[in-house]
Amino acid sequence: MNRRVPLKADTPAASSAPERPxxxxxxxxxxxxxxxxxxxxxxxxxxxxxxxxxxxxxxxxxxxxxxxxxxxxxxxxxxxxxxxxxxxxxxxxxxxxxxxxxxxxxxxxxxxxxxxxxxxxxxxxxxxxxxxxxxxxxxxxxxxxxxxxxxxxxxxxxxxxxxxxxxxxxxxxxxxxxxxxxxxxxxxxxxxxxxxxxxxxxxxxxxxxxxxxxxxxxxxxxxxxxxxxxxxxxxxxxxxxDVAVTSTLEITEAWCKGCDICVKFCPERCLAMDERQIAVLTDPDRCTGCRICEWLCPDLAIAVHTPASPVEA
Amino acid sequence: MSDVAQNQFNIREYIRENLFPHFMCPGCGHGIALRALLNAVHDLGIDKNQLAIVSGIGCSGRVGAYIDANTFHTTHGRPLAFATGLKLARPDLEVIVITGDGDCLAIGGNHLIHACRRNLNLTCLMLNNEVYGMTGGQVSPTTSADRFTTTTQYGNHEPIFDACKLAEGAGAGFVGREMTLQTPALRDLIKEAIAHDGFSFIEVLSDCTEIFGRKNDMGESAEMVLAQKADFRSVSYGTEIGETFKPRGMKTGVLLRDDRPEYAMAYKRHNEKKLKQ
The missing domain is CATH 3.40.920.10 (Pyruvate-ferredoxin oxidoreductase, PFOR, domain III)
Known part of the structure; x- marks a missing residue:
């Protein structure tokens, strides 16, 4: 029995309907x-x-x-x-x-x-x-x-x-x-x-x-x-x-004065200060290339390089 | 996308790399403002040879020297006066004045009101860090109430100077205010100011971490910019919400836009008329 078709097209009453709804x-x-x-x-x-x-x-x-x-x-x-x-x-x-x-x-x-x-x-x-x-x-x-x-x-x-x-x-x-x-x-x-x-x-x-x-x-x-x-x-x-676009972070160490602003504002927490008080990228895989560090670096020491996405290219 | 990549802003094309690292203290907001200014210049496609930066004395005055363009480091408080002469002599140049709160409001206050009154096509960037940072941290006209500086050891009791209201009152064509934390917004504001035909005044809320922040126990640069964000609200928030949320009662964004006649054009027309008589 085909349950998809419970009724003939123009049968109004349910008298002939199957018992199972x-x-x-x-x-x-x-x-x-x-x-x-x-x-x-x-x-x-x-x-x-x-x-x-x-x-x-x-x-x-x-x-x-x-x-x-x-x-x-x-x-x-x-x-x-x-x-x-x-x-x-x-x-x-x-x-x-x-x-x-x-x-x-x-x-x-x-x-x-x-x-x-x-x-x-x-x-x-x-x-x-x-x-x-x-x-x-x-x-x-x-x-x-x-x-x-x-x-x-x-x-x-x-x-x-x-x-x-x-x-x-x-x-x-x-x-x-x-x-x-x-x-x-x-x-x-x-x-x-x-x-x-x-x-x-x-x-x-x-x-x-x-x-x-x-x-x-x-x-x-x-x-x-x-x-x-x-x-x-x-x-x-x-x-x-699937080829994730990975941004590369270029940190000019000679220019960094260690103000910590990039470390505090990085939403992915992938930046840190090293023992010389210079910003380093600790986890390149987590960097999404959002550029917040680049924007906020007062020493202009950070540059984010994002290659063109293969999908958009 | 490839086109975009080619036109991507590379700050190294606009700075004098041999002077870097710059002299500013760690976390100084002036560096962020410098970046926003250069990005605005890049976005507007202004040729470096057609760009003239005039700056006064102070930390803000030194900012101009790092820009790879025609830079003019002038006397204390007088960058607007120098810029007025430069713009009248060379109207083809895009003249941008970088000045500080002490430079612009205290020593050069008179020059500011007359530059606003004339409405000459200049862009004035006032980097407000609430203190005379370079000379050792003296009180400035914009130092907030109860803040400690080397000359206000018991806290500042003077009322602050609202530079934007002053510029509005004196007749500037374009007035805006933005903080360094909102860097893209600051860039866009600078773009609008440069594009405006007339005197454009922008107050950039910068932060002095080493001299002012340390004396007032305000934390490092990250804490200082976040405190600014809590203190100011964009004009787009509307008046009612803005009034309740702003401890310092100041707004950011475009505060005034007035298309009254630009000075150089008006001057030229006036002279032609008089010469005919």
């Missing part, structure tokens, strides 16, 4: 619109006569906190949360968040819909040297698409930007989601127009149609090939940006 898990980064997407879905199910339970973690809208929302609908729903490995559809508004929640997806019949946009969380940036590895998830789209049978990865932000409404990226994802749930398209559009600001109804409708269209014309083989190319390009970029 359908589970949709929506994840993303705070501020992206996870709650809005789940509210649209929940209202739509309610309008069509299902019992719906929604449970969420919110208040993370400071860009960086993980946000998720469980939506369960069916004839009768008891628990509001989805068990691990039990989600029928996983909608990820951000790539790494999608990977984080992948264990929740039903491994046999689950559908994975993910936006490929990357939002690097601040906590992944452990190294402040320019061009340093950010610690962001390294799984490529191609790898994930190959391992998850029913998977759709699209650059919703790009699609929405092409339509001129970058903010409607999650509406594009709703369009893709609509092909996995087989509710009437008009019902989707009606609910979306209730949830978005009145001025953007038209733009969001277009975004929804774009996402819907993208999923309908989805051809796994071509997409896999595309993603492979994308991967090659992406890893080439990563390889180049």
């Amino acid at each position: 359908t589970n949709v898990l929506i994840v993303g980064v705070g501020g992206q619109g996870v709650i809005m997407v789940s509210k649209v879905l929940a209202s739509l199910c309610q309008e069509l006569g299902y019992q719906v339970k929604q449970s969420e973690v919110h208040g993370m809208a400071k860009r960086g906190g993980a946000v998720f929302s469980h939506v369960r609908f069916g004839h009768t729903v008891y628990s509001p949360t989805i068990l691990e490995g039990d989600a029928d559809v996983l909608v990820a508004l951000e790539w790494a968040e999608g990977l984080r929640w992948l264990p929740y997806l039903n491994q046999d019949s689950g559908t994975f819909i993910a936006d490929t946009q990357h939002i690097v969380p601040p906590f992944a940036c452990r190294n402040r040297i320019r061009g340093a590895d950010s610690g962001y998830s390294r799984e490529t789209v191609h790898e994930v698409m190959e391992s998850v049978a029913n998977s759709f990865a699209l650059d919703a932000l790009q699609i929405a930007t092409e339509l001129g409404v970058p903010k409607a990226a999650n509406t594009v994802l709703l369009g893709t989601l609509s092909t996995a749930l087989e509710f009437p398209v008009d019902a989707w559009k009606g609910v979306i127009s209730k949830f978005v600001p009145p001025k953007t109804v038209e733009a969001n409708t277009r975004a929804f149609e774009a996402g819907h269209e993208w999923a309908l014309t989805f051809d796994r083989e071509t997409r896999l090939k595309e993603w492979q190319e994308h991967t090659a390009r992406f890893s080439a970029e990563i390889a180049r940006s």
Whole structure:
């Protein structure tokens, strides 16, 4: 039984619905619109006569906190949360968040819909040297698409930007989601127009149609090939940006008068005074080339040389 | 990016390296101000041959001598007078005056108010370290209340001179104040001042660590610049917040910008008119 399709498109009542409710898990980064997407879905199910339970973690809208929302609908729903490995559809508004929640997806019949946009969380940036590895998830789209049978990865932000409404990226994802749930398209559009600001109804409708269209014309083989190319390009970029730009500090010892100001203001604590009371760089690897020491050296004894970044060059 | 790297500011192109290390004490804020000035000159693309630095006497006066440009080390308190003559004779030069708080406000106070009044296209950088450092640490017009100097052994009781208010009152076209800790902001302020057509007065809050800081137990240069940061607030903070947060009641940033006629142009027009009659 395909649990992705609980009902025929125009069956309003839940009498023929399967006993087990359908589970949709929506994840993303705070501020992206996870709650809005789940509210649209929940209202739509309610309008069509299902019992719906929604449970969420919110208040993370400071860009960086993980946000998720469980939506369960069916004839009768008891628990509001989805068990691990039990989600029928996983909608990820951000790539790494999608990977984080992948264990929740039903491994046999689950559908994975993910936006490929990357939002690097601040906590992944452990190294402040320019061009340093950010610690962001390294799984490529191609790898994930190959391992998850029913998977759709699209650059919703790009699609929405092409339509001129970058903010409607999650509406594009709703369009893709609509092909996995087989509710009437008009019902989707009606609910979306209730949830978005009145001025953007038209733009969001277009975004929804774009996402819907993208999923309908989805051809796994071509997409896999595309993603492979994308991967090659992406890893080439990563390889180049992995070469961290290390700044070199030139300290003219003859000019240094040992005033200590560079040691006290260095944010990385990689400068120290030696026994001659002359500033020395104790840990060149930690130097990020921020130039505070260069700016504040009253003796003009410090010069920071930062080579051009290979990515920018 | 490669273009940027080529145009990157290298201070050694602008200083007389054979005179280094400079004579200033460890941690003296004048060195930071010198760097900000040279970076501003570099950013504006001013040719070193078109740059004239006029300086007076004192620690601040010696700063000018380290710049690899046309430098003019003048008498005590009179750099603005010399600079006025220089600018009128050679209007093509970019004339920058480096002076100190004692040099500019006490001995040369009269020259300052008349330079402001004339609004000649000069840039005056007053390095304020609150003391006569070179002569042994005597009290200066900007020494804060209750500070000890060699001539105020029981603490200074005189009210301080707000140099920026004086310049505003005397009619300067551009008035600003910045501290050495905010070096990029200081550089940008100097850039604006040089670009301004008219008399530009900038008070740079420097710090005298060895003479003034030691006598007043103010710590080393790092502690002194941080204390300055606690004392001053940028004008961008707004009036209300600023009033509550500033113990010394002074603001940093661009304090005044007035596009009144520049002196040299007005002088030329006036003479032409009179000659025709």
